[in-house]
Each structure stands twice: as C-alpha cells, then as structure tokens.
Amino acid sequence: MDIEEWEQRHAEAFYNAKEALPYLDGMFVAYNSNIDAIRHLTEEDLSKLVGFFDESDIQDRVAAYPREIAEPLDFVARLLISMREGKAAEVPAYTADIHEWLKEHLGFDYARMGGQAGIISNLLGRLGLKKVVAYVPWLSEEQAEYFTATGNILHPKVENGKVLLKPPGEAFKPGIGSKVNWILEYSKDMNVTCAGNTFKVPRDNRLIISSRPKWLRLDMDKQIYEQLDTLLPVDGAMLSGYQMIKEEYEDGSTYKDYVENSVKVIEKLKSLNPELRIHVELTSIQNRLIRKAILTEIVARHVHSLGLDTVEVANALNVLGHEELSYSVIRKGENGIMSLYQGAVQLMKDLDLERVHVHSLGFYICILAKGHPLTLKEHRDSLLFSSVLAAAQALNGNIENLAEAEAGLEVPVSSIGLEDLENFQLYCTGRKLCTPDEFEYGYVYGSEHDAILIPSKVVERPKATVGIGDTISAGAFVAMLAKIKQKHSGK
Known part of the structure; x- marks a missing residue:
C-alpha cells in the first residue's frame, strides 16, 4: 500500500x-451535552495529587478498580489505571463533591462544549450545514452559551403549546443547573511513580469524570x-x-x-x-x-x-x-x-x-x-x-x-x-x-x-x-x- x-x-x-x-x-x-472543564496534567500535577493520600491506600484502590468516583481516592486510582494503560476512560460521579474537590485542589485550564451531541452539533454547524437541530433535555442558560454562534444551530422550544426552533441562547430552560465534566488529559512518556512502582505513559489520552446529577434524565x-x-x-x-x-x-x-x-x-x-x-x-x-x-x-x-x-x-x-x-x-x-x-x-x-x-x-x-x-x-x-x-x-x-x-x-x-x-x-x-x-x-x-x-x-x-x-x-x-x-x- x-x-x-x-x-x-x-x-x-x-x-x-x-x-x-x-x-x-x-x-x-x-x-448529551455538558461543559467540559479541561486540565492538561503535568508530572508535577500528578505528584501533587498522589501526595494527598497514603500511597498504599492508592495501590489498594487501584487493585479494587473503582467503577464510579465516590471520593477523591477513587479519582486518583482511576487516573493511574488510565495512564498505565494509555487508554481513554469515562467514569461516572453521582455527586458534586468531586467537582468541588478538583476545583480546590487542581483547577482547570479552560472550559468548552462537551458531550457527544454538543460536540457533534458544533462541528456540523461549523461545516456549514443548512440546519443542525440539537436537542438537550437539560439545556441550561450557561450550557447554551457553549453552542457555536454560526446561526444554523437550532434547538426546539415549547411556546404556548407549539414547538419552535430557536437559537440555543433563546431555547434554554430557566433555573436548571449545568452538567460539568472534568477532562484530565495526559501525554505520552510522562513518568509516573506511586508506591515504589514507576512507569511511562504509553500514549496521549485522557480520563473523563462524567457528572451524573440526580436530576439528569x-x-x-x-x-x-x-x-x-x-x-x-x-x-x-x-x-x-x-x-x-x-x-x-x-x-x-x-x-x-x-x-x-x-x-x-x-x-x-x-x-x-x-x-x-x-x-x-x-x-x-x-x-x-x-x-x-x-x-x-x-x-x-x-x-x-x-x-x-x-x-x-x-x-x-x-x-x-x-x-x-x-x-x-x-x-x-x-x-x-x-x-x-x-x-x-x-x-x-x-x-x-x-x-x-x-x-x-x-x-x-x-x-x-x-x-x-x-x-x-x-x-x-x-x-x-x-x-x-x-x-x-x-x-x-x-x-x-x-x-x-x-x-x-x-x-x-x-x-x-x-x-x-x-x-x-x-x-x-x-x-x-x-x-x-x-x-x-x-x-x-x-x-x-x-x-x-x-x-x-x-x-x-x-x-x-x-x-x-x-x-x-x-x-x-x-x-x-x-x-x-x-x-x-x-x-
């Protein structure tokens, strides 16, 4: 070839x-759309995150392979697993606790549109399609701001019993909260050390902490x-x-x-x-x-x-x-x-x-x-x-x-x-x-x-x-x- x-x-x-x-x-x-809070991790960031916990506890939690993020230790364990394998992973969090902990202990570099439907809608809008009808059941005022303003992205809104297609900024539900996911990106060849074990990250990838608030339907x-x-x-x-x-x-x-x-x-x-x-x-x-x-x-x-x-x-x-x-x-x-x-x-x-x-x-x-x-x-x-x-x-x-x-x-x-x-x-x-x-x-x-x-x-x-x-x-x-x-x- x-x-x-x-x-x-x-x-x-x-x-x-x-x-x-x-x-x-x-x-x-x-x-699905949400707001992605993105952080590109450095070796210093990782060392800091590991330092918040006893390394033997981290090792035990890695072995347990948590399926959801119930506390910060789950997060660090799943991050190390993802980095070790160089595989993308998405793990749910059902409370806002981990969001608050990450804001306080790590912070994000920037925020942008997230969620497959949100990302796809913006892409298709930018490709110049005549019309892209996006539908997000939990469209908040803050979320609506992340749709690209190309003029061809529309969202259904009920007004006086009739469904109209309007720009997302005019179609949001007042008073609804926003869904915020954390995207932790890491780079190939980063050195990782924990509990006496050292490895190099095999490829660029990321861990996603997916927010699943109770009101989400x-x-x-x-x-x-x-x-x-x-x-x-x-x-x-x-x-x-x-x-x-x-x-x-x-x-x-x-x-x-x-x-x-x-x-x-x-x-x-x-x-x-x-x-x-x-x-x-x-x-x-x-x-x-x-x-x-x-x-x-x-x-x-x-x-x-x-x-x-x-x-x-x-x-x-x-x-x-x-x-x-x-x-x-x-x-x-x-x-x-x-x-x-x-x-x-x-x-x-x-x-x-x-x-x-x-x-x-x-x-x-x-x-x-x-x-x-x-x-x-x-x-x-x-x-x-x-x-x-x-x-x-x-x-x-x-x-x-x-x-x-x-x-x-x-x-x-x-x-x-x-x-x-x-x-x-x-x-x-x-x-x-x-x-x-x-x-x-x-x-x-x-x-x-x-x-x-x-x-x-x-x-x-x-x-x-x-x-x-x-x-x-x-x-x-x-x-x-x-x-x-x-x-x-x-x-």
Missing part, C-alpha cells in the same frame, strides 16, 4: 465531500415528541448519551422506561421520514446491564449505523456473549486488527445494522451491509473526509469552518496504521476475502457484507484528544448522507 497514494486519496475525498455537503437539508443531534419533552415533525426536514440523526441511563431512579422509574421512550423517538423519526438514517455513537459504559440494554434494545433493529472505538468494540462484544473475541480485541497484539475486523462484523450481525464504523489509532474500519446505496469508493471518501477533519481537530484543537479543516490535509497518513493494514492484507488474501489489487484500494468484498479499511492521518502531538472520535464518526456519517443526496439529485 503506497502512502503517497493514500495522501492523494485523502485530498480528493475532502474536496468531494465539501462539494456534496450543501445537498443536505439538515441533521438532528441528541441528547435522558428523555424527550412530551410536547416536543408529539410535534417532532417541526424538526424536519432533516436527512439524518446522530444520537448519543444513552450511557447516562441508570438502572433505577428515586421516583421508582427504571432504565426500561427510558429505553422504551428512546426507541419511541427513533421509530417516530423514521415514520416521519422513511429515508432518514440514524447513527448511534457509543461510548464507555461501566454498567453491563445498561450497556447490553442499549445495544440489544435501542441499537439492534432500530438504527442503521453504529460508531465506536476499539475499547467500545471489546465491551460490546463482551456483553453480547463473545468473550473470547472481546479479549482478543482488547489484547491487541500482532493480530489485533484481524480481531477488530471480526468483532465489527459480529456486531453488524448481532445488531442487524447497515453500517458499523470503528475508529482506531492509525486506521478506520467500516463494515457495510450488502445493498447500501453508495459504492465502496464513495464510502471510502466519507471515511477519508473524516480522517482529514480529525487531523485538523487534533492539530489546532478545534475546527472553525471547512476552510480551516483543510489544515488536516497537511498532516501525514499514519505509517503505523498503514503497517496494520498491510498485516491485515495478508489475513484477507490468505482467506481469499479479497485480492491484493482490491485491498490496495481498501476494499473487502464479502458474501454477506463489504468492508473498507483506510489508514488515517495522525497528529504526533495533538493539542487535544477530546472529541476526536465524535469528529471522525460525525464527519464520515454526514459525508455519506451528503453523497446519497447528491446522487439522488442526479448531479
């Missing part, structure tokens, strides 16, 4: 997608649900935030109520526009019952597309009963990409999806059901477009518009990602899944599905890592929808 050829393909794909985007009428994005206002047609026209929906669903609530309701309501929204959207395609963006979900319910009751059979990273593939496979394959994905090793491919195929089968998009460092895999309305090249172009967007995001920390996104074209294609794909080529050709010539284009033709694998652009020292996965998934999904609309228009 020639790296220069992939550079050229990225450029061609970027401009093809840029030309197609104006064909879209709009996108609907829900449910992942639901849709009844009047907005009844008047969902006011959101139209939209070509696609990107839904996320389901990880915030809890098993039980203080009022006696359970996760089943919120799962059922979520499915009703999806089914109503599809009934209003049978051509509408729906994508769910997965994230880290600690609770196995909720993780399985999201996959088997919300995603399976109801949506078209699923976006996730390597860890999320492993976690999904695990709750669906594929423990051995899950372990193989998470363990990586020299056959890691083969396991990831097999895992993505398994998710497509189990969940009856049209499309599964996996983003991994250095390459993306997209599994497609037979009969999809685009050619493999057109799908590949959408993935390459998202690779350019992600590179621009990592390079500059954000993307203000499509012109700025072109900066991603200057970022080199990952040689490590290319090497992973070359290893996968041996696997594919050995099993006669594709010919060497087909794989040079990134294509795998299967009897029940097709697949595309591309090497992606990777920034060696990213300004920020939060939101890059959302940028990849949203960029690819919206470019795909734009191409479908462009083809239907006959241009």
